[in-house]
Amino acid sequence: MSTTDTIAAIATPPGQGGVGIVRVSGSKVWKIADEIFQGLEKPSATKGGTFLHGKVIAADGSEIDEALCLIFRAPKSYTGEDTVELQGHGGPVVLKKILRRCLDAGARMAEPGEFTKRAFLNGKMDLVQAEAVADLIHAQSDRAAKAAFEQLEGGLSKQFNALYDGLMETAADIETTLDFVEDELPNDVFPNLGKKLDQSFQGLETLLSTWDEGRLLREGARVVIMGRPNAGKSTLFNALLGNERAIVTEIAGTTRDVIEETLVLDGVPLRILDTAGLRETECLIEQEGIRRARVHSATADIAVYLIDSSQPFSAEDEEHLAKLNPAKAVVICNKTDLRHPDFQFQVPGFQPLETSLRTGAGAVAIRSAISEKLGAVSNAPVHAVISERHRNLLELARVELIQARNRISEEGEPGAASAAEHLRSALEALGQVTGRMYHNELLDNVFSRFCIGK
Ligand SMILES: Nc1nc2c(ncn2[C@@H]2O[C@H](COP(=O)(O)OP(=O)(O)O)[C@@H](O)[C@H]2O)c(=O)[nH]1
Ligand SMILES: [Mg+2]
Incomplete structure (x- = not known):
C-alpha cells in the first residue's frame, strides 16, 4: 500500500439511508473530483472546509445523482491528505455508481481501515487512538463507547507516553554511567536509578490493571x-x-x-x-x-x-x-x-x-x-482501558523492566550495560503500543479489524 495513490470507498453502512457518503483521499483527488462533479465551482478551485452543491456526472455526461461535495485540504482532513466526501442519496445502487465513477477516474478501492491507517501514517493520531476509532464503531454499550471515546481523545496515549518518556530518560541516564570511570560516579547514582525504575514499574502495573475492565467492555x-x-x-x-x-x-x-x-x-x-x-x-x-x-x-x-x-x-x-x-x-x-x-x-x-x-x-x-x-x-468512572494487544506488549515490557531493575539493584554499576540492554527491549515493546515504532505486520494486524471506508 503506497500513501501517494488515491483511495475511495463508501463510508456509510450498506442498505438504505437518507444520505450516503463516498470518501476519496489522496493526491489525485482534485483531478477526480473535477472530472466527476459539476457544481458552480470546480472542487479543485474551492477552499477547504467548505462544500459545493451539484451533480455527479457519468463518463457519457449523464447525471448519476444530485450531491454535495465536501472539500478538505491537507493537512486539515481525517487522513491528513487532500480529501473529498461526496454526499449522495443513501441507496446502494446510487452509491456504488458514484464509487465506480471515482475508480474509473483514477482512484483505487480502499482497504479496510486504510483511511485511518493514513491518518496514523500522517501523524493525525497514534496507533492507540486509531484503535479507538474501531472500538467506538464496534461499541455495544454506553460504557464501551465512552471508554473508546476517551481513548480516541488521547487519554490512554498520554499514559503510555508518560511511561515511555520516563523509561527513555532512565535508559539515557544508565547509558551515561557507562561512560564514567568507576570511582568518578557519585554513590547515590544507582540507588536513584533503581527508584526511577520502580516508579516506571508501578506505572506499567497500573496500566496493566485496566485490562480486565477493557475486556469486560x-x-x-x-x-x-x-x-x-x-x-x-x-x-x-x-x-x-x-x-x-x-x-x-x-x-x-x-x-x-x-x-x-x-x-x-x-x-x-x-x-x-x-x-x-x-x-x-x-x-x-x-x-x-x-x-x-x-x-x-x-x-x-x-x-x-x-x-x-x-x-x-x-x-x-x-x-x-x-x-x-x-x-x-x-x-x-x-x-x-x-x-x-x-x-x-x-x-x-x-x-x-x-x-x-x-x-x-x-x-x-x-x-x-x-x-x-x-x-x-x-x-467506576469510565477511563481508558487497555486491549489485548496493549497487554501483550506491556507484558513483554514488564519482563524486560524487571530484568533491568534487578541488574541495577543487585549489581549496581557492573549490571548497567545489561540493564540498558533490557530497557531498550522494553522501550521497543512500549513503542509499538502507540506506534512510535511499527512494522507492516503490526499495522496489518491493527487495521484488519476495521471496516472498509473508515
Ligand atoms: N412453580 C414454579 N415453577 C417454576 C419456577 N421457575 C421455573 N419453574 C418451572 O420449573 C420447570 C423447570 O424450569 P427450567 O427453566 O426448564 O429449569 P432448568 O432445568 O433449570 O433450566 C419448568 O416447568 C418451569 O416452568 C418458579 O419460580 N415456580
Ligand atoms: Mg434448562
Whole structure:
C-alpha cells in the first residue's frame, strides 16, 4: 500500500439511508473530483472546509445523482491528505455508481481501515487512538463507547507516553554511567536509578490493571447460569433476555448444550450462558453438556447459581456452591411459590435471593445483584482501558523492566550495560503500543479489524 495513490470507498453502512457518503483521499483527488462533479465551482478551485452543491456526472455526461461535495485540504482532513466526501442519496445502487465513477477516474478501492491507517501514517493520531476509532464503531454499550471515546481523545496515549518518556530518560541516564570511570560516579547514582525504575514499574502495573475492565467492555462480562436440573435456569435465562430463547419444560435434563446470548445491563455488555443442570446421568449427551457447564463456570466473571426451594435443601447444591467464589456468585432460591417447609439454605458466605420466576417475584433483584457483583466495572468512572494487544506488549515490557531493575539493584554499576540492554527491549515493546515504532505486520494486524471506508 503506497500513501501517494488515491483511495475511495463508501463510508456509510450498506442498505438504505437518507444520505450516503463516498470518501476519496489522496493526491489525485482534485483531478477526480473535477472530472466527476459539476457544481458552480470546480472542487479543485474551492477552499477547504467548505462544500459545493451539484451533480455527479457519468463518463457519457449523464447525471448519476444530485450531491454535495465536501472539500478538505491537507493537512486539515481525517487522513491528513487532500480529501473529498461526496454526499449522495443513501441507496446502494446510487452509491456504488458514484464509487465506480471515482475508480474509473483514477482512484483505487480502499482497504479496510486504510483511511485511518493514513491518518496514523500522517501523524493525525497514534496507533492507540486509531484503535479507538474501531472500538467506538464496534461499541455495544454506553460504557464501551465512552471508554473508546476517551481513548480516541488521547487519554490512554498520554499514559503510555508518560511511561515511555520516563523509561527513555532512565535508559539515557544508565547509558551515561557507562561512560564514567568507576570511582568518578557519585554513590547515590544507582540507588536513584533503581527508584526511577520502580516508579516506571508501578506505572506499567497500573496500566496493566485496566485490562480486565477493557475486556469486560469490549467482549462483555461472562455470566454463567448454573444449578441442578429443573431449578429454573432456562426460565431465568429467558426472563433476562426477554424472550423464549431456551426451551423450558418440567423434564429434568432439557437443556443439554450451552446456549449463549448477549444483553446490556446498566451499560455493561453481558454474555449470558444457560447450561445443563448438574447431576449424575447415564446420558452421554447430557454428560457432555454438564462437562461444558463446569468448564464455562470456571472462567465466568459471575456465576448465577439457582436452587429449587420446592424441595428440601440438598447436599449436592451445597457441594456445588462450595466450589464457587462468593464474591463472584449470585445465589438464588427459586420457586418460593412452592416452597418446601423443610427448605433451609445453609451455606455460609452466601446471601441468597429468593425468587419465584413463575410469578415474577424477586426477579428484578437478580439484575441488580448481577450488576452489583460487576460493580467495580459498572460504577467506576469510565477511563481508558487497555486491549489485548496493549497487554501483550506491556507484558513483554514488564519482563524486560524487571530484568533491568534487578541488574541495577543487585549489581549496581557492573549490571548497567545489561540493564540498558533490557530497557531498550522494553522501550521497543512500549513503542509499538502507540506506534512510535511499527512494522507492516503490526499495522496489518491493527487495521484488519476495521471496516472498509473508515
Ligand atoms: N412453580 C414454579 N415453577 C417454576 C419456577 N421457575 C421455573 N419453574 C418451572 O420449573 C420447570 C423447570 O424450569 P427450567 O427453566 O426448564 O429449569 P432448568 O432445568 O433449570 O433450566 C419448568 O416447568 C418451569 O416452568 C418458579 O419460580 N415456580
Ligand atoms: Mg434448562
